Amino acid sequence: MKNKTVYISLSVDLLHHGHINLINHAKKYGKVTAGLLTDRAIRAHKRIPLLNFDQRKKILENITGISNVVSQNEYEYEKNILKLKPNYFVHGDDWIFGRDKNLRAGTIKALRKIGGKLIEIPYTKNISSKFLKKSMYLESTIPTNRQSTLKRLLEAKKICRILEAHSPLSAIIAEQVYYKNKNGKKIEFDGFWSSSLTDSTLKGKPDIEVLDINQRLTNINDIFDVTSKPIIIDIDTGGKIEHLEINLKTIERSGASAVIMEDKKGLKKNSLFGNSVKQEQENIKEFSKKISAAKKATTNKLMIIARIESLILGKPLKDAVLRAEKYVKAGADGIMIHSKEKNPKEIFNFAEKFRKRFSDIPLVAVPSSYNSVTDKQLEKAGFNIVIYANHMLRASYPAMQKVALEILKNGRSYESEKSIMSISNILDLIPGTK
Ligand code: SPV
Ligand code: MG
Numbered sequence: 001m002k003n004k005t006v007y008i009s010l011s012v013d014l015l016h017h018g019h020i021n022l023i024n025h026a027k028k029y030g031k032v033t034a035g036l037l038t039d040r041a042i043r044a045h046k047r048i049p050l051l052n053f054d055q056r057k058k059i060l061e062n063i064t065g066i067s068n069v070v071s072q073n074e075y076e077y078e079k080n081i082l083k084l085k086p087n088y089f090v091h092g093d094d095w096i097f098g099r100d101k102n103l104r105a106g107t108i109k110a111l112r113k114i115g116g117k118l119i120e121i122p123y124t125k126n127i128s129s130k131f132l133k134k135s136m137y138l139e140s141t142i143p144t145n146r147q148s149t150l151k152r153l154l155e156a157k158k159i160c161r162i163l164e165a166h167s168p169l170s171a172i173i174a175e176q177v178y179y180k181n182k183n184g185k186k187i188e189f190d191g192f193w194s195s196s197l198t199d200s201t202l203k204g205k206p207d208i209e210v211l212d213i214n215q216r217l218t219n220i221n222d223i224f225d226v227t228s229k230p231i232i233i234d235i236d237t238g239g240k241i242e243h244l245e246i247n248l249k250t251i252e253r254s255g256a257s258a259v260i261m262e263d264k265k266g267l268k269k270n271s272l273f274g275n276s277v278k279q280e281q282e283n284i285k286e287f288s289k290k291i292s293a294a295k296k297a298t299t300n301k302l303m304i305i306a307r308i309e310s311l312i313l314g315k316p317l318k319d320a321v322l323r324a325e326k327y328v329k330a331g332a333d334g335i336m337i338h339s340k341e342k343n344p345k346e347i348f349n350f351a352e353k354f355r356k357r358f359s360d361i362p363l364v365a366v367p368s369s370y371n372s373v374t375d376k377q378l379e380k381a382g383f384n385i386v387i388y389a390n391h392m393l394r395a396s397y398p399a400m401q402k403v404a405l406e407i408l409k410n411g412r413s414y415e416s417e418k419s420i421m422s423i424s425n426i427l428d429l430i431p432g433t434k
Pocket of ligand 1: 366
């Protein structure tokens with residue numbers, strides 16, 4: 001045991017006695033180095049932890065039995081094992097079966113290369129993970145925690161997927177739905193888009209900046225009541241500077257993570273109309289003033305993202321790139337480039353030019369018209385956020401219309417049962433209904 005080294009790996013978001021059991025076992029074999037999983041490593045498979053890396057590091061460094069803390073940058077342990085060459089790697093035996101068995105196989109292979117030994121200890125039972133999950137969920141709904149999640153995700157992930165949510169129910173779907181790809185990686189949406197188009201449409205009103213900020217925030221607060229993921233708000237043109245400064249304070253306090261403000265002026269019309277309706281772009285100087293005023297009116301917690309409408313209005317790429325430069329200079333925390341083309345070529349060209357100039361300013365795409373593009377292609381082109389801006393509302397309308405028509409046609413609802421949710425499912429959907 002003397003001079004022997006031991007490696008363990010942890011994420012310690014919520015420290016519990018299972019961790020202490022692991023550490024106590026590990027220290028029997030030698031000097032323990034703990035690999036602390038980074039946000040990025042965790043995010044590849046699980047939700048981003050509540051505590052950030054530095055907070056979790058502080059906890060780990062102060063636990064008796066741990067001699068050294070290193071970053072575990074990948075979810076897999078191979079790299080650190082090959083680098084640190086520990087005599088032992090200690091892990092709970094819960095990974096023998098199930099989704100982590102490949103992780104185990106890779107670890108064994110790496111240990112074999114360096115002559116290390118795997119020690120598996122009985123997994124600590126009876127930790128109430130249900131309780132821990134519940135308290136983590138509650139913590140992530142606190143406005144400041146929810147708000148900071150988007151920035152942390154942007155640091156931890158190459159691309160964040162954001163889905164439009166126009167109601168608490170649509171947001172519950174956006175929050176909970178996930179897909180496991182063939183590598184066992186969990187793919188889910190990272191947050192919500194509060195769209196001016198779908199919020200207005202839901203109320204049967206045109207998308208012309210007619211809903212006031214309180215109506216928008218009432219909807220968002222209802223969404224916040226039943227979810228925990230971050231939200232990006234579409235604030236249209238932001239209105240008059242004097243109003244914007246006041247409204248942004250309210251928005252920031254709500255726990256929203258970002259606003260996206262577009263460089264148009266006058267009566268706003270939806271961008272996807274392009275030049276088929278009268279729409280006017282604000283001049284660079286005035287819009288830059290607006291960005292600076294927005295930054296001054298808020299603390300740095302709310303991201304102010306500037307949206308460029310040049311391509312929508314048929315202006316050249318050069319104009320969009322120039323505006324991006326000026327808007328970043330004025331303080332914008334990110335840039336959204338919009339397009340109504342079917343082909344993503346123009347936004348890829350923009351991204352190429354933008355990335356040459358700014359390597360780490362978040363770039364946002366809204367692929368409503370160029371919908372054949374994949375999130376992976378956008379990621380490769382340098383985008384950090386992809387917003388699916390209206391799909392939940394567009395999905396619901398034809399579904400409702402079809403059933404309404406069917407009931408009329410058949411004089412009963414029997415035929416529609418197959419295309420709607422069952423009564424028992426709807427009664428079970430929301431906890432507490434029973
Ligand atoms: C929205 O969702 O309201 C948007 C995006 O602003 S777009 O409809 O494409 O203009
Ligand atoms: Mg809008």
